Amino acid sequence: MTRVIYPGSFDPVTNGHLDVIRRSSFLFDHVIVCVLNNSQKKSPLFSLEERVNMLKDVVGDMDNVSVASFGGLLVDFARESNVNIIIRGLRQVTDFDVELLMAQGNHMVADNVETLFMPTDPRYSYISSSMVREYASYGKSVKGFVPEIVNMRIEEKYNK
């Protein structure tokens, strides 16, 4: 039984994330989507609980996907969950710069943990959570960037 972790900050989950989750769910027996803190991102739009709940909503039709959250290092979550494969999506070559370092760093501190990269579907390669937050904060619709339930939560947040 091959279980994998798909980690991220998911503030909020986008259609690009969902595509990687779905494709991973076809490849592996079980996918744990784990919400973690990214130290570069100081003030999240959605609380940890809101992010977890939105993820649970959008993966609800996938039997082999579960959602978790963790307050520490990704490699410690991997050890505690007894999983040694991490999936990360790559949208553009610029992602690779950051992702390679993170994968190598994680492997350095936990040599049983391997990171596998999944190229994002080109339909979603321009989408990022930060772009979604920025457009939404100026009142632009982010329909098409995010699952409908997330779009609704964003509209509620900005009181439309």
Ligand code: PNS
């Ligand atoms: O969606 P993101 O923001 O690109 O995800 C980055 C994330 C949350 C996976 C990464 O920052 C992370 O693993 N954070 C947990 C703390 C950790 O393990 N840090 C060491 C690797 S940078």
